[in-house]
Amino acid sequence: MNSVFDLVWVVIGLPLAGFLLHAFFGKRLGKKAVGTVGTAVVLGAFALSVYLLAELLKLPADQQKVTSTLWRWIEAGSFRVAFEALVDPLSLLMALIVTGVGGLIHLYSTGYMAEDEDYPRFFTYMNLFIVFMLTLVLSNNLLMMFVGWEGVGLCSYLLIGFWYKEKVNTDSANKAFIVNRIGDWGFTLAVLLAFWTFGTLSFAGEGNMFQKAVEMKQAGLLSPGVITAIALLLFVGATGKSAQFPLYMWLPDAMAGPTPVSALIHAATMVTAGVVMVTRCHVLFELAPVAMLVVAVIGVFTAIFAATIALAQTDIKRVLAYSTVSQLGYMFLGCGVGAFASGMFHVTTHAFFKALLFLGSGSVILALHHEQDMRRMGGLAKYLPITYWTMLAGWLAIAGIPPLAGFFSKDEILSAAFGTHVLPVSIGQILWAVGLVTALLTAFYMTRLMGLTFWGEPRWAEAHAHHGKDDAHGHSGQPRESPPSMTVPLMILAVLSVVGGFIGGFAPLHIPNRFGRFLEPSAGLQVLGEEAVGHLPVSTEWLLVWASVLAAVLGLWFGWARYRAGLPESERELSGIRKVLYHQYYYDWLMVKGIGLWLGGKIAFWMWQFVDGRLIDGFVNGIAGLTGWVGNSLRRVQTGYVRNYAFTILIGAMILLIWLLVRGASAGLAR
Amino acid sequence: MFVQILFGLMAIVIVVTSIGVVAVRNPVRSALNLVANFFALAVLYLLLYAQFVAAVQIIVYAGAIMVLFLFTIMLLNLGSPAELSERGEIKRPITWGLALLFVIVLAGGVFSRLSEAQPAQDDIGTVQMVGKFLFTDWVYPFELTSILLLIAIVGAIVMAKRRL
Amino acid sequence: MDAVPISWYLTLSAFMFAMGVTGVVIKRNPIVIFMCIELMLNAANLAFLAFARQQAQLGAQVAGQVYAILVMAVAAAEVAIGLGIIVAIYRLRDTINVDEMNLLKF
Numbered sequence: 004m005n006s007v008f009d010l011v012w013v014v015i016g017l018p019l020a021g022f023l024l025h026a027f028f029g030k031r032l033g034k035k036a037v038g039t040v041g042t043a044v045v046l047g048a049f050a051l052s053v054y055l056l057a058e059l060l061k062l063p064a065d066q067q068k069v070t071s072t073l074w075r076w077i078e079a080g081s082f083r084v085a086f087e088a089l090v091d092p093l094s095l096l097m098a099l100i101v102t103g104v105g106g107l108i109h110l111y112s113t114g115y116m117a118e119d120e121d122y123p124r125f126f127t128y129m130n131l132f133i134v135f136m137l138t139l140v141l142s143n144n145l146l147m148m149f150v151g152w153e154g155v156g157l158c159s160y161l162l163i164g165f166w167y168k169e170k171v172n173t174d175s176a177n178k179a180f181i182v183n184r185i186g187d188w189g190f191t192l193a194v195l196l197a198f199w200t201f202g203t204l205s206f207a208g209e210g211n212m213f214q215k216a217v218e219m220k221q222a223g224l225l226s227p228g229v230i231t232a233i234a235l236l237l238f239v240g241a242t243g244k245s246a247q248f249p250l251y252m253w254l255p256d257a258m259a260g261p262t263p264v265s266a267l268i269h270a271a272t273m274v275t276a277g278v279v280m281v282t283r284c285h286v287l288f289e290l291a292p293v294a295m296l297v298v299a300v301i302g303v304f305t306a307i308f309a310a311t312i313a314l315a316q317t318d319i320k321r322v323l324a325y326s327t328v329s330q331l332g333y334m335f336l337g338c339g340v341g342a343f344a345s346g347m348f349h350v351t352t353h354a355f356f357k358a359l360l361f362l363g364s365g366s367v368i369l370a371l372h373h374e375q376d377m378r379r380m381g382g383l384a385k386y387l388p389i390t391y392w393t394m395l396a397g398w399l400a401i402a403g404i405p406p407l408a409g410f411f412s413k414d415e416i417l418s419a420a421f422g423t424h425v426l427p428v429s430i431g432q433i434l435w436a437v438g439l440v441t442a443l444l445t446a447f448y449m450t451r452l453m454g455l456t457f458w459g460e461p462r463w464a465e466a467h468a469h470h471g472k473d474d475a476h477g478h479s480g481q482p483r484e485s486p487p488s489m490t491v492p493l494m495i496l497a498v499l500s501v502v503g504g505f506i507g508g509f510a511p512l513h514i515p516n517r518f519g520r521f522l523e524p525s526a527g528l529q530v531l532g533e534e535a536v537g538h539l540p541v542s543t544e545w546l547l548v549w550a551s552v553l554a555a556v557l558g559l560w561f562g563w564a565r566y567r568a569g570l571p572e573s574e575r576e577l578s579g580i581r582k583v584l585y586h587q588y589y590y591d592w593l594m595v596k597g598i599g600l601w602l603g604g605k606i607a608f609w610m611w612q613f614v615d616g617r618l619i620d621g622f623v624n625g626i627a628g629l630t631g632w633v634g635n636s637l638r639r640v641q642t643g644y645v646r647n648y649a650f651t652i653l654i655g656a657m658i659l660l661i662w663l664l665v666r667g668a669s670a671g672l673a674r
Numbered sequence: 675m676f677v678q679i680l681f682g683l684m685a686i687v688i689v690v691t692s693i694g695v696v697a698v699r700n701p702v703r704s705a706l707n708l709v710a711n712f713f714a715l716a717v718l719y720l721l722l723y724a725q726f727v728a729a730v731q732i733i734v735y736a737g738a739i740m741v742l743f744l745f746t747i748m749l750l751n752l753g754s755p756a757e758l759s760e761r762g763e764i765k766r767p768i769t770w771g772l773a774l775l776f777v778i779v780l781a782g783g784v785f786s787r788l789s790e791a792q793p794a795q796d797d798i799g800t801v802q803m804v805g806k807f808l809f810t811d812w813v814y815p816f817e818l819t820s821i822l823l824l825i826a827i828v829g830a831i832v833m834a835k836r837r838l
Numbered sequence: 839m840d841a842v843p844i845s846w847y848l849t850l851s852a853f854m855f856a857m858g859v860t861g862v863v864i865k866r867n868p869i870v871i872f873m874c875i876e877l878m879l880n881a882a883n884l885a886f887l888a889f890a891r892q893q894a895q896l897g898a899q900v901a902g903q904v905y906a907i908l909v910m911a912v913a914a915a916e917v918a919i920g921l922g923i924i925v926a927i928y929r930l931r932d933t934i935n936v937d938e939m940n941l942l943k944f
């Protein structure tokens with residue numbers, strides 16, 4: 004198996020080498036070396052992925068699934084799992100996103116974290132994250148994917164709690180990890196159930212899981228209950244990792260980590276792992292229409308739910324966090340209506356503009372000395388020009404204004420929802436309507452963000468003034484634009500946000516959907532067939548397009564009207580409905596304090612007292628007591644009287660003799 | 675015919691004296707019963723072509739071992755049975771019963787189904803024949819037995835000394 | 839000499855052995871117990887010699903005789919030691935009732 008695709012292990016190996024180098028020698032190498040190596044390995048992996056993509060595209064479409072085995076991992080009876088990579092359009096797409104956007108973020112971090120003492124540790128964790136994320140997307144079986152899945156969860160924990168000396172950061176890290184774990188419980192059950200049903204966990208190659216599923220369905224051996232259960236449990240895992248309702252509450256708190264972390268992990272890559280997993284397993288979902296419906300409904304509900312909460316947030320990163328949750332909902336909506344490729348397209352464009360928005364906000368935060376409350380920003384357009392113009396691109400992209408990237412991907416999903424035959428048509432239309440409203444809200448709150456941050460009068464003067472002219476950092480009183488290490492990635496991402504959408508094509512104008520065709524081998528509807536996605540007549544398509552654009556423009560206009568002058572008076576303090584939205588309809592409070600602490604506390608207490616104390620301790624002590632009692636009873640046999648012993652021996656010998664003879668007689672001892 | 679009568683006679687002696695060893699109270703009487711037992715056994719050995727063994731039986735068992743037993747009994751002054759009377763206990767009838775069961779089971783179940791004796795030379799048990807085999811095929815156990823007797827001698831001396 | 843079936847010798851041997859076992863369990867005087875052990879050993883000797891008559895080869899037939907001799911040697915050694923032990927116990931305890939020797943108990 005010496006094909007060129009074995010180089011895929013080098014793609015994972017480069018960041019791994021970076022991780023090891025930084026872990027052992029980081030402190031000694033100094034900041035410049037660590038930053039350079041850390042970024043270089045990721046960009047090197049990106050270059051290699053590009054090369055592999057070129058090689059893959061040379062193959063005919065139905066052969067674009069190449070596997071490469073590193074070693075045989077588990078072989079226990081019929082349970083065989085190997086460390087196998089799958090090189091196909093989906094995995095390479097994600098590898099490119101992870102290493103490309105990731106590489107840009109590493110470059111950005113060399114500027115953002117420049118003053119931090121724990122600089123080497125940061126790059127150690129970041130490189131490790133890239134390793135695990137690549138393992139997740141490049142894996143060829145559910146178990147290896149789970150290794151990557153858990154690994155990125157670990158790195159997320161390490162990076163959220165990076166500034167561990169503040170308790171709120173470690174609490175957020177714990178919350179992220181624990182909520183994730185709940186999702187992982189679902190994932191684990193799904194893996195077990197899948198193995199029990201199919202006997203294999205691999206995605207491609209001889210006798211893979213999807214092949215088996217289709218065969219079983221055709222032979223009538225696959226019960227709908229089982230496959231729906233598997234799909235739903237997988238989705239539970241996706242809910243945890245991709246912050247959908249009801250397991251989304253860790254993501255806003257995860258903003259406690261440094262901004263590059265928020266950009267990389269909680270916008271572009273890790274949170275999209277759920278979408279990637281669902282797309283990867285799309286065959287299983289296609290076989291379980293109920294699960295598809297659940298995915299779509301939860302996706303669109305989360306989208307609008309998070310969008311309403313974003314309206315009332317005051318922390319710039321939190322607005323973006325809820326925006327991420329909302330956009331992830333869109334991606335799941337796309338998957339749920341059968342448009343897996345469209346979902347992945349939105350993953351791609353979202354990676355561009357959301358990373359851009361986060362990095363831009365990081366630039367703002369740094370310029371204002373770690374100020375994150377938007378009520379104390381304003382009027383920054385003229386002080387941070389590069390940041391401002393790049394964020395403008397990101398803002399228009401996410402709002403869905405053509406011809407930027409966000410418009411294409413969002414519109415594709417909405418059209419797919421409207422015209423889908425996977426779900427009943429009326430449901431599809433309802434989903435479309437909700438999605439449309441969400442698009443309006445998205446445009447509105449993003450405009451709010453831009454308004455509060457960049458337009459109107461500066462409100463940071465008072466807060467800024469008490470830093471003084473010559474404070475410890477040597478900053479002057481004015482916010483200054485960020486260094487090139489930070490602005491170059493912003494510019495690159497802005498360009499991508501503007502032009503990146505065209506590869507998705509545009510049906511009304513007959514621009515071909517190259518992205519969809521590219522992803523066909525991985526995400527094409529195998530079971531339900533192409534007709535299920537639905538092809539709308541061109542006139543309907545135009546109608547939907549205009550509706551999307553109208554929603555975006557309306558949202559923009561309302562936002563501009565309200566926020567162009569900066570912060571309105573009514574928003575200085577939290578009150579009324581704004582307060583409810585701010586507190587996430589008190590869902591987080593309910594989950595954490597109510598169920599988590601109170602109910603969990605009661606259960607923990609009971610477990611300790613009863614299960615651990617009485618059952619388990621009782622059992623163990625009981626065994627010891629039983630042993631003692633038996634020993635105590637048996638010792639009375641040792642009487643010391645030799646004749647008794649002889650008597651016992653005699654009886655035993657007689658029994659033995661008779662038994663032997665009886666056995667011999669029945670076996671025919673005839674001589 | 676002669677053989678069968680002889681066998682029958684000796685068999686009766688053996689049975690009676692074996693019961694006698696166990697059943698009588700006086701240990702001296704038990705020992706004397708055992709001596710008679712050994713003599714009868716020696717005759718039976720002759721009937722089985724084991725001439726050397728028969729001779730050794732009389733010399734060693736009846737002549738040395740039983741003398742030693744009687745000597746010890748006299749030394750410890752256990753001639754009078756008064757102090758060692760055995761009371762009635764449940765073990766006794768059960769043991770007698772089991773012993774009888776043992777004999778019946780074996781005799782009925784096993785011995786009655788065995789094959790007959792093979793033809794053999796008259797002199798398989800003579801001194802020359804036994805000696806020939808003892809010093810060739812069985813020389814190893816023979817030597818080991820001599821070491822065993824040495825150990826017994828050493829042990830007896832150790833046992834007998836008042837102070838080691 | 840083949841007029842008597844071998845099984846009769848063996849039955850006799852079994853009877854002697856059974857008597858020996860009975861004596862070991864029943865009697866309290868250790869010397870008498872020893873004598874019953876000797877009875878059992880002799881029963882074994884008789885069995886050996888009887889089985890030796892059932893063998894086909896000369897070597898096996900003589901082997902039975904040799905076994906009997908070795909058993910006798912062992913018995914002799916055992917009696918020497920055993921009686922020595924009994925005498926030693928009598929010197930110490932002034933009684934040889936087996937039931938009194940019960941210190942090795944729980």
